[in-house]
Amino acid sequence: MKRRTDEKISALLYAYDADIRAQYGCFAGVDEAGRGPLCGPVCVAACILDPEAPVYGINDSKKLSEKKRGALFDQIVEKALAYRIVFVGPDIIDRDNILNATMGGMRQAVEGLDIVPNLVLVDGNRIPAGLTMPAQPVVKGDATSASIGAASILAKVSRDRYMLELDKQYPQYQLAKHKGYGTKLHYELIAQYGIQPFYRRSFLKKQGYWPEGK
Template sequence: MAPLASDSPLLFELPSGPDFEAELLARTRSQWPVAGTDEAGRGPLAGPVVAAAVILDPDRLPDGLDDSKKLSLTQREIAFAAIVTTALSVSVATVCAQSIDGCDIRKASLEAMRRAVAGLCTRPLLVLADGRDVPPGMPCECRALVRGDGRSFSIAAASIVAKVTRDRIMSRAGACDPRYGFEMHMGYATSRHRTAIEAHGGLSRMHRMSFAPFRSS
């Protein structure tokens, strides 16, 4: 017997992937340029939180734009190169571990996004920010988009730039101090990372001492 079709319509359609509709709509309303901003590194025990802001060229949209977490390392690197080659403006900003400890990771992430937008060589008239919060101190109108990296090409591009940049920072940190293996886990709480912390303690200016397990000790 064939299953009965549901008579309960979906409350909303889940997007199959990011697109450029929000940006084009804003352009028809004379809100152009439009920047997307996103961050990488909210959850790790070590390293900075990194944010990027990107203004894409509508006539040269790169292939392969998607939520950076859905892409492989190779796909992210290819997309990163395409973004920085074709975008009208790209900016990256960081907030270090010590500054994260001085406030909290939410505030630090929003501040990194604000700095990234402020660093764009072209001032946007609208910013699309990933998440639920609008970063304070934006120079123009800003809209928060929940799961924006899966809805907007501009935010997806920013997520890729932020992720690739942060991974490169952590890889260099691993080369400087091989005890922790930062280049393998990017500062996340893997078993290898936790074992290294137990053996060597936290690394000054690199580990987030306000995070567990440091906070409990």
């Protein structure tokens, strides 16, 4: 039953893309992961799917299990006509703020594609400034367009894998458990072990949390 539901959702997302493709031809979907955590990068992905090689099961990455996201990630990478994944680090986030850092990452991802799209669909209600091709925002785009959904999976899986590697270097912060989000446990560990270079200092200051002497 769940498989049939997943396939139905995927078919709706691909139908949306087919309508866009009929109007514009080649287009890309763009999404991000990791805007909210206290540490680590925000990850942005752009993706141009191949309509002749559909990936069944695509949906908003937040609605998928970790195992399902991983399996879909591999299929998207294999079948997509083009994709690009960009990490924007805490230094840029602190310098430019999270919104501008994310928009800059989206622009980099799109401009880094091996194929130049005629249109860019961006998840959310904003588009990056300075794009050299037309763009449209799509609210809840990762649950509307297969291309944006694919980008959301690429971004989410890439960031989670990055945080798992960071966890191996800094096990005391238990990053594998919370992926950098501001959980009660995470704040307690920051108070105990202090701030590392991968933390977003602007986030901690904004939330009024800055451990003395750390």
